[in-house]
Amino acid sequence: MNRVRALFWRVVALAILAAGAYATWVRFTQGLGSATHLGDRYPWGLWIGFDILCGVGLAAGGFAITTAVYILHLERLRPIVRPTILTAFLGYVLVICALMVDLGKPWNIWRAIVWWNPHSVMFEVAWCVMLYTTVLALEFSPILFERLKWPRAVKVVKAVVVPLVGLGFILSTLHQSSLGSLYLILPTKLHPLWYSPLLPILFWLSAIAAGLAMVIFESGMSARAFGRALELDILQGVSKVMVLFLGIFLMTRFLDLGARGSLNAAFRFSGPGSYEAGMFWLEVALLALPMALVAIPRVRRNPQALFACSAIVVGGFLVNRLNVSTTGLDASSGYRYFPSWMEVAVTLSVVVVGLNVFRFAMRFLPVYVSGGHEVAKEDSRSAVYAQP
Amino acid sequence: MRALLFDNTKCIGCGLCMQACRTQNGLPETDAPDLNDKQFTVLKTTAGKHGEVNYRRLCMHCQEPTCASVCPVGALHKTATGPVLYNAEICLGCRYCIQACPFSVPRYEWNSLVPRVRKCTFCADRLAAGGINACAEACPAGATVAGEREALLREARARLAAEPDKYVPKIYGEHDAGGTSVLMLSSVPFSQLGLPDNLPAEPLSALTFRVLSKIPTFVCAGSFTMAGLWWLTNRKAEVARAEGGGAPRKGGRS
Numbered sequence: 001m002n003r004v005r006a007l008f009w010r011v012v013a014l015a016i017l018a019a020g021a022y023a024t025w026v027r028f029t030q031g032l033g034s035a036t037h038l039g040d041r042y043p044w045g046l047w048i049g050f051d052i053l054c055g056v057g058l059a060a061g062g063f064a065i066t067t068a069v070y071i072l073h074l075e076r077l078r079p080i081v082r083p084t085i086l087t088a089f090l091g092y093v094l095v096i097c098a099l100m101v102d103l104g105k106p107w108n109i110w111r112a113i114v115w116w117n118p119h120s121v122m123f124e125v126a127w128c129v130m131l132y133t134t135v136l137a138l139e140f141s142p143i144l145f146e147r148l149k150w151p152r153a154v155k156v157v158k159a160v161v162v163p164l165v166g167l168g169f170i171l172s173t174l175h176q177s178s179l180g181s182l183y184l185i186l187p188t189k190l191h192p193l194w195y196s197p198l199l200p201i202l203f204w205l206s207a208i209a210a211g212l213a214m215v216i217f218e219s220g221m222s223a224r225a226f227g228r229a230l231e232l233d234i235l236q237g238v239s240k241v242m243v244l245f246l247g248i249f250l251m252t253r254f255l256d257l258g259a260r261g262s263l264n265a266a267f268r269f270s271g272p273g274s275y276e277a278g279m280f281w282l283e284v285a286l287l288a289l290p291m292a293l294v295a296i297p298r299v300r301r302n303p304q305a306l307f308a309c310s311a312i313v314v315g316g317f318l319v320n321r322l323n324v325s326t327t328g329l330d331a332s333s334g335y336r337y338f339p340s341w342m343e344v345a346v347t348l349s350v351v352v353v354g355l356n357v358f359r360f361a362m363r364f365l366p367v368y369v370s371g372g373h374e375v376a377k378e379d380s381r382s383a384v385y386a387q388p
Numbered sequence: 389m390r391a392l393l394f395d396n397t398k399c400i401g402c403g404l405c406m407q408a409c410r411t412q413n414g415l416p417e418t419d420a421p422d423l424n425d426k427q428f429t430v431l432k433t434t435a436g437k438h439g440e441v442n443y444r445r446l447c448m449h450c451q452e453p454t455c456a457s458v459c460p461v462g463a464l465h466k467t468a469t470g471p472v473l474y475n476a477e478i479c480l481g482c483r484y485c486i487q488a489c490p491f492s493v494p495r496y497e498w499n500s501l502v503p504r505v506r507k508c509t510f511c512a513d514r515l516a517a518g519g520i521n522a523c524a525e526a527c528p529a530g531a532t533v534a535g536e537r538e539a540l541l542r543e544a545r546a547r548l549a550a551e552p553d554k555y556v557p558k559i560y561g562e563h564d565a566g567g568t569s570v571l572m573l574s575s576v577p578f579s580q581l582g583l584p585d586n587l588p589a590e591p592l593s594a595l596t597f598r599v600l601s602k603i604p605t606f607v608c609a610g611s612f613t614m615a616g617l618w619w620l621t622n623r624k625a626e627v628a629r630a631e632g633g634g635a636p637r638k639g640g641r642s
Contacts, residue, residue, distance in 0.1 A: 108478065
């Protein structure tokens with residue numbers, strides 16, 4: 001039965017990759033117009049809204065957990081540092097790959113290093129991507145060096161790991177918030193349910209919540225895939241911080257909407273504006289419901305329930321980012337954007353590649369360290385392999 | 389600073405401005421109803437109190453352009469004489485300018501493999517050679533006139549004062565989003581012309597720069613806070629180790 005399921009998923013993954021490869025080929029031989037539903041009224045679609053905004057946000061577990069362990073000395077979180085860094089690093093590399101497909105002239109990307117415009121949020125975003133990916137690569141490198149048995153290289157990186165993590169916190173905070181700041185320039189275009197001067201802060205708060213949800217979610221995934229026990233005591237601690245950040249996020253969100261008098265836009269259940277109101281409540285429900293559930297000790301002590309709740313938080317986060325980047329712009333653009341199948345295929349391909357590289361790394365690199373001692377553990381290679 | 393004044397009460401809808409624009413920029417004939425990558429100005433009609441109103445749309449050439457402020461590489465810039473110009477050479481194609489323009493003007497070559505952002509150039513070449521904008525030169529009805537921005541603002545104010553019943557009491561572009569080099573007078577509300585009537589008087593770039601300008605402070609304060617927290621929690625762990633003779637912290641390793 002397991003084998004049939006594994007085969008099924010393998011076929012699905014290959015079909016997605018084939019479709020994604022074809023879509024990428026069309027994009028680079030016939031242009032963005034042929035491959036996407038983008039246009040002058042809708043210059044940013046799924047590739048920005050999902051691949052970039054969500055991809056970067058879900059990688060936020062990386063800086064949250066490393067800061068907790070290396071700066072705040074919360075030693076008990078150490079066992080999940082490496083898988084979290086792996087996710088974040090992988091996330092950023094995939095974001096850059098996706099960006100290359102979306103940019104009109106990707107070969108000009110290096111020009112952001114030479115031509116500076118410090119008044120542009122996109123300039124800040126570009127620099128944060130470059131610098132934080134470098135930081136993540138360095139944070140990730142000891143895992144590779146251990147596998148290659150280069151103890152001196154490991155020692156060099158470990159000597160600078162604390163300032164590196166501190167730098168990672170600053171760059172990540174700037175990056176996560178700047179993705180929200182991108183939309184500050186659209187006061188007349190973005191729907192009042194999502195436009196707010198607090199966008200950078202809201203993006204930072206929700207990214208931490210979603211990043212932590214992702215840590216729990218992927219621990220559950222890899223526990224299933226590699227037959228390891230879930231680090232439930234650690235993940236419960238993580239889930240409490242997730243609840244805290246979700247609470248602050250939702251409270252800030254509603255206070256802000258109330259203060260700006262935009263809350264009435266959430267109660268339009270028919271006619272124009274009802275679609276936006278519906279998407280708003282979907283977003284709120286997908287974040288508030290798991291928050292309330294995980295706040296109950298009995299729920300978060302149950303691995304299945306904790307896993308499911310974190311998956312819902314990730315879902316709610318995706319809805320939030322897609323709301324800001326698409327739902328909230330539909331009305332002003334006069335165009336109800338829905339991605340083309342090629343846009344969807346490229347995005348799903350990015351997810352499939354991410355999952356598989358993660359699985360590959362988990363199998364062949366010392367990502368899980370035993371009992372807090374940072375030695376390579378070989379057991380992952382002999383672990384029972386199930387489908388992803 | 390050069391500017392254009394377009395008064396839709398004078399426009400007769402002949403379309404010579406569009407024709408002159410095509411000739412000037414080497415663009416093909418088209419009957420597309422809106423701006424596109426091969427049409428930098430367009431003549432449209434809307435219903436007014438006394439029949440149809442003809443109006444133009446084109447790049448507004450903002451005093452402090454939103455497009456220029458959002459471009460990561462500075463491929464767009466405001467020139468001293470008025471035109472907002474684009475440098476395709478260094479453009480990455482992120483399309484933030486298209487997203488951010490409050491007037492929804494810039495267009496993209498969606499089907500090109502080396503796509504450019506396309507929009508009105510304010511006939512910068514003609515201006516540099518001492519001429520005036522091709523559309524203003526072609527206009528037989530005096531609906532589009534070119535001149536110094538201050539002079540055109542005075543002219544517009546005079547028209548509003550002389551015939552207040554004819555116009556919406558506003559010079560569009562005098563203050564909107566920090567002011568523009570294309571000024572408009574209209575007999576119908578500007579929102580009917582696709583121009584947002586709720587733009588702040590300060591440039592939109594102020595909205596993002598308010599955040600961006602805090603980065604240096606944040607980096608300094610953040611570094612000190614990080615270092616402080618590291619020292620504090622490290623010290624706490626050391627003290628706990630010394631007092632407890634190496635007893636593990638809650639859930640931690642010894």
